[in-house]
Amino acid sequence: MKKWISSIITIVLMAGAGYWAYEKYKPQPEAPIEIPPPITFDVTQETMTQTILVKGKSVYTEQMDVFAPYTSSIKQWHVKNGDQVKKGDILFTLDTSALQTELDQMQSDLDKAKLDVEMNQISIDQAGMTETLGVTEEERKKAFADRESKRLANELSKKALVLKEKEIRKKQDVMSKSTVYAASAGVFQMNEGDSKTRAVTEGQLLGSITNTGKMKFLTIVGEEEMFRLKTGMPVQVRMSAQKELKFKGTVSKVSKFARKSSDTDLKQASQFDVVIDLKPDARMYGGVSLEGDIETMRKDKVTAVSSLAIMRDQPEPYVLLDKGNGQTEQVNVKTGMESGDKTEIVSGLKPGDVVVIP
Structure with missing residues (x-):
């Protein structure tokens, strides 16, 4: 009896172990494959630019x-290097002592010359009143010649007076420029970095006044870009070092002549200078590296969709229009301009449609 019970227990244990091993190592059924939902894109109406x-x-x-x-020599500087000046501010004054001495001497000479002319005229007038015509023709000719000689000499002296007066006025005009004023507002920069008094010559460059409120953005474009540019096009400008700083500009000049460096290297594509006027902004400085987006084309209220949604594996571009409930319809479209990741839809879709990529 005990042997029989032992056999039953052994059989039960073996069956339990077998069932456990089966459950542990039996092949698992494959998990169902989940089909990802299609990628959808909304058809929108927006402003597109190139x-x-x-x-x-x-x-x-x-x-x-x-x-x-x-x-002359600089008598006094009234501004320092780097000063902000207004139009009409005094920049410096020149010494006038040497000019004044010349002017006094010229005026003295003029006064003496005037007196000589007056005396000569009196002498001529008196001689005319007491002059004897002479008896013979020869004496009359000689008297006439003497009288005309004195008259002509006095006339030349009068003309010399006019020239002397012009020279004096010219010298006075020069001396009136001894005080030099700022012709415009801006920052004054000396040509030499000091304000010492020193001798200068006529026409010598002493400094410059820069209007820091007026700046331009100088750039270069290639042949293809040059033909797309026109004056008046708006430009969104930013500093290369601080791209968060935004500025506005307008294309003011597109050169019609290639840069000289392009002429010497025939393998190099021609390049053209472009000038962009910047709107006044206190944050902008001269000599800063800039980047700009020149707007060459703008369209408002454009029907647009992501360029990824447009299929081009057939003769005509097409999209898969979402019809709902997982149904799609192939629709041929006519495309227009492209900007960034968007493409203009000229016909075939309307704002509010949804297209899919399977």
Whole structure:
């Protein structure tokens, strides 16, 4: 009896172990494959633009040079290097002592010459009253010649007086320029970095006044871009070092002549200078590296969709229009301009449609 019970227990244990091993190692059924949902894109109505990216530098456009009006020495500087000046501010004054001495001498000579002319005229007038015509024809000719000689000499003296007066006025005009004023507002920069008094010559460059409120963005474009540009096009500008700083500009000049470097290397594509006027902004400085997007085309209320949604494996571009409930319809479309990741849809879709990529 005990042997029989032992056999039953053994059989039960073996069956339990077998069932456990089966459950542990039996093959698992494959998990169902989940089909990802299709990628959808909304058809929208928006403003689309095309731009050209350019790079260059900012430069000051209004700079006036300051020259010495005549040879002298600087008597006094009224501004320092780097000062902000207004139009009409005194920049410096020149010494006038040498000019004044010349002017006094010229005036003295003029007064003496005037007196001589007056005396000569009196002498001529008196001689005319007491002059004897002479008896013979020869004596009369000689008297006439003497009288005309004195008259002509006095006339030449009068003309010399006019020239002397002109020279004096010219010298006075020069001396009136001894005080040099700022012709425009801006930052004054000396040609030499000091304000010492020193001798200068007529026409010598002493400094310049730069209007920091007027700047331009100078850049270069290639042949393809040049034909797309026109004056008046708006430009979104940013600093290369601080791209978060935004500025506005307008294309003011597109050169019709290639740069000289392009002429010497025939393998190099021609390049053209472009000038962009910048709107005044206190944050902008001259000599800064800039980037700009020149807007060459703009369309408002454009029907647009992501360029990824447009299929081009057939003769005509098409999209898969979402009809709902997982159903799609192939629709041929006519495309227009492209901007970024969007393409203009001229016909075939309307705003509010949804297209899919299977």
